Amino acid sequence: MGSRVPSLTLTHAARPATFTVEAIDETGTAQPTPIAGEHPLTVYVDKREVLTIMTLGAAPEALVIGYLRNQRLISSIDELVSVQVDWEVNACSVVTTNGLANLDEKMAKRTKTTGCGEGTVFGDLMAEIDDIKLRDDVRLPESVLFNLLNNVRLHESIYKQAGAVHGCALAESNGDILTFVEDVGRHNAVDAIAGWMWLEGISGDDKIFYTTGRLTSEMVIKAAQMRIPFLVSRSGLTQMGYDIAQRVGITMIGRAVNKHYLLFAGAQRFVR
Amino acid sequence: MGSRVPSLTLTHAARPATFTVEAIDETGTAQPTPIAGEHPLTVYVDKREVLTIMTLGAAPEALVIGYLRNQRLISSIDELVSVQVDWEVNACSVVTTNGLANLDEKMAKRTKTTGCGEGTVFGDLMAEIDDIKLRDDVRLPESVLFNLLNNVRLHESIYKQAGAVHGCALAESNGDILTFVEDVGRHNAVDAIAGWMWLEGISGDDKIFYTTGRLTSEMVIKAAQMRIPFLVSRSGLTQMGYDIAQRVGITMIGRAVNKHYLLFAGAQRFVR
Numbered sequence: 001m002g003s004r005v006p007s008l009t010l011t012h013a014a015r016p017a018t019f020t021v022e023a024i025d026e027t028g029t030a031q032p033t034p035i036a037g038e039h040p041l042t043v044y045v046d047k048r049e050v051l052t053i054m055t056l057g058a059a060p061e062a063l064v065i066g067y068l069r070n071q072r073l074i075s076s077i078d079e080l081v082s083v084q085v086d087w088e089v090n091a092c093s094v095v096t097t098n099g100l101a102n103l104d105e106k107m108a109k110r111t112k113t114t115g116c117g118e119g120t121v122f123g124d125l126m127a128e129i130d131d132i133k134l135r136d137d138v139r140l141p142e143s144v145l146f147n148l149l150n151n152v153r154l155h156e157s158i159y160k161q162a163g164a165v166h167g168c169a170l171a172e173s174n175g176d177i178l179t180f181v182e183d184v185g186r187h188n189a190v191d192a193i194a195g196w197m198w199l200e201g202i203s204g205d206d207k208i209f210y211t212t213g214r215l216t217s218e219m220v221i222k223a224a225q226m227r228i229p230f231l232v233s234r235s236g237l238t239q240m241g242y243d244i245a246q247r248v249g250i251t252m253i254g255r256a257v258n259k260h261y262l263l264f265a266g267a268q269r270f271v272r
Numbered sequence: 273m274g275s276r277v278p279s280l281t282l283t284h285a286a287r288p289a290t291f292t293v294e295a296i297d298e299t300g301t302a303q304p305t306p307i308a309g310e311h312p313l314t315v316y317v318d319k320r321e322v323l324t325i326m327t328l329g330a331a332p333e334a335l336v337i338g339y340l341r342n343q344r345l346i347s348s349i350d351e352l353v354s355v356q357v358d359w360e361v362n363a364c365s366v367v368t369t370n371g372l373a374n375l376d377e378k379m380a381k382r383t384k385t386t387g388c389g390e391g392t393v394f395g396d397l398m399a400e401i402d403d404i405k406l407r408d409d410v411r412l413p414e415s416v417l418f419n420l421l422n423n424v425r426l427h428e429s430i431y432k433q434a435g436a437v438h439g440c441a442l443a444e445s446n447g448d449i450l451t452f453v454e455d456v457g458r459h460n461a462v463d464a465i466a467g468w469m470w471l472e473g474i475s476g477d478d479k480i481f482y483t484t485g486r487l488t489s490e491m492v493i494k495a496a497q498m499r500i501p502f503l504v505s506r507s508g509l510t511q512m513g514y515d516i517a518q519r520v521g522i523t524m525i526g527r528a529v530n531k532h533y534l535l536f537a538g539a540q541r542f543v544r
Contacts, residue, residue: 019511023526023534026414028544033534038489038510054489054512142298163508163527164486184488184510214436216456217310217326236435238310238456239291240326254295255435262295262305272300 004201009082015039015057017182018162034162038184041085043067045094045103056158056165056183059192060085063183064092066195070222073100077198129221129248134229135205138173140251141271144208147175148232149256152210158182159212168193170228171208178202186213190222197226204228215241215254224248229269232256237264276473281354287311287329289454290434306434310456313357315339317366317375328430328437328455331464332357335455336364338467342494345372349470401493401520406501407477410445412523413543416480419447420504421528424482430454431484440465442500443480450474458485462494469498476500487513487526496520501541504528509536 018034025031042052043064050073055063061083068074074096081095148171155177158165167182168189181192190211197204204226211219215237221244223231231245232253242264245252251266263270290306297303314324315336322345327335333355340346346368353367420443427449430437439454440461453464462483469476476498483491487509493516495503503517504525514536517524523538535542 021514021536023536024539025535026531026533031534033536035508035514036510038512040512164488164510184486214456216436236307238308238436240310240312242293242307260298262297262303264293264295264305267296 005077005080005199008077008080008199009084010061010199011084011086013057013060013085013087015060015087017056017058017158036158036162036164036184039087040090041092042090043092043094045073046096046099047093048103050103053188054184055188057087058158058183059181059196060092062181062195062199063188063192064094064195065198066191066193068094069194069198070191070225073103129224129244132224132227132248134224134227134249136229136249136269138206138229139269139271140173140208140230144173144175145232145253145256145261146259148177148208148210149258149261151175151177152180152234153258155180165189166211166213168212169210170197170202170204171210173206173208175208178207186211186219187222189213190219194222194226208232210256211235214238215245215252217241217244220244220248220250220252224250229266232261277349277352277471280349280352280471281356282333282471283356283358285329285332285357285359287332287359289328289330289430308430308434308436308456311359312362313364314362315364315366317345318368318371319365320375322375325460326456327460329359330430330455331453331468332364334453334467334471335460335464336366336467337470338463338465340366341466341470342463342497345375401496401516404496404499404520406496406499406521408501408521408541410478410501411541411543412445412480412502416445416447417504417525417528417533418531420449420480420482421530423447423449424452424506425530427452437461438483438485440484441482442469442474442476443482445478445480447480450479458483458491459494461485462491466494466498480504482528483507486510487517487524489513489516492516492520492522492524496522501538504533 020032022030023033039057040052043050085092165182166186169180170178181189183189208230209223209228210232212234214235215233217240220241230251237254245265251269252264253261255262292304294302295305311329312324315322357364437454438458441452442450453461455461480502481495481500482504484506486507487505489512492513502523509526517537523541524536525533527534
């Protein structure tokens with residue numbers, strides 16, 4: 001992953017994605033088995049410890065930037081001077097231009113909602129949702145959906161090797177994949193995509209977001225926050241994911257595999 | 273779920289697990305589609321707001337008790353006077369005997385590690401792991417594993433209907449299921465089992481813990497904390513999950529479906 005932000009100092013410290021261990025199968029045979037990496041990465045912002053993320057480590061800089069973005073701890077990538085990952089000490093050091101003035105307040109608020117949707121500022125996110133307007137002049141033809149699903153099928157290398165990861169893709173309006181990120185948590189993969197979009201200066205407003213994970217409330221909110229009108233998942237959805245999709249008017253497709261899918265919301269943008 | 277703790281006042285406020293919405297499939301046909309419930313539940317301990325959990329709502333009291341247990345906010349169920357869920361206001365009110373003296377300290381610590389393993393006090397958990405001794409005089413015959421997998425296959429009702437949930441089971445040493453909990457998050461289901469064990473006065477030291485979810489570091493740590501020697505998953509595992517399983521000596525089996533499995537750790541307790 002590169003960066004179109006010339007003033008930003010950035011490492012490119014991806015870890016090996018899989019490791020091979022020996023497991024004994026039902027026939028009693030020892031099988032070399034690839035498993036997904038999982039590493040703690042402690043994030044320091046202006047030398048202050050903020051959190052530790054467990055990650056596959058495939059795109060740690062984008063992950064940290066996307067985390068800060070999605071948690072609303074920064075509002076623009078221009079607030080960042082450097083993002084440097086050092087796996088010798090499992091740390092990511094972030095330097096900002098002016099500090100995070102309201103970090104304490106935000107951290108206090110987050111404390112109350114930890115665990116909710118697996119660790120996000122939920123109350124704040126819901127308050128934002130009603131202000132979001134997604135583009136309504138873009139369309140997703142079924143043929144593009146099928147093209148995307150085929151591209152994803154060819155792309156998922158770590159999952160195919162080792163399982164135990166979730167993948168997210170950001171695709172162009174023709175279904176071509178712009179970037180594909182896998183991580184041990186659904187939310188890490190989404191955050192890494194959000195970070196990558198900032199690094200590359202890419203707008204979400206005509207893109208398709210694909211995830212292997214379930215469409216819970218938090219996934220729908222994050223896609224909407226990135227202004228992405230199309231949300232596609234291989235898995236199912238929850239009631240709140242559905243309700244929020246209806247409320248924000250996102251085009252939401254679940255159970256999308258091969259030539260099958262279920263269209264749950266935002267049918268006005270979908271063309272059969 | 274009942275309680276063997278007579279002094280504890282408890283609601284039994286399970287929510288309906290699924291809701292039916294209409295989705296359009298690839299043939300253009302509207303399909304009534306069951307989806308999993310997802311509800312915010314805000315936890316108040318002694319009238320102080322602690323967090324909001326997103327949950328299916330199948331076992332909310334056990335979930336909250338297990339959350340407090342697994343986060344080490346209480347050390348015994350005897351510290352609880354009442355746990356009362358009111359879905360009219362999406363709240364669970366917990367009253368303790370003596371208050372949570374060190375809540376502030378623990379919340380501050382948690383803030384730093386939020387997001388890690390999806391929202392837990394990771395540093396504390398790792399420090400505890402080395403003190404855990406699991407029983408080594410218990411065995412898991414392959415026939416019991418197969419019995420458990422068959423019992424699980426017959427049991428998973430919400431997942432089969434609606435997908436988008438994870439299930440956990442606690443099983444006896446013969447593979448019979450003692451309790452089975454499904455929830456929108458892997459960690460909720462584990463926490464609900466931990467709460468149920470306290471409510472029923474059940475020790476984990478000869479039990480089998482089954483999960484549909486991946487064996488990440490946090491899942492292995494939680495099983496070990498419950499002193500459960502056998503950990504079985506339908507899914508794969510991560511490198512840290514593997515490393516911690518080796519370190520704590522838990523018998524860890526992944527990819528367990530029908531008559532297939534991979535034994536990753538603790539082979540001394542497994543009998544083919």
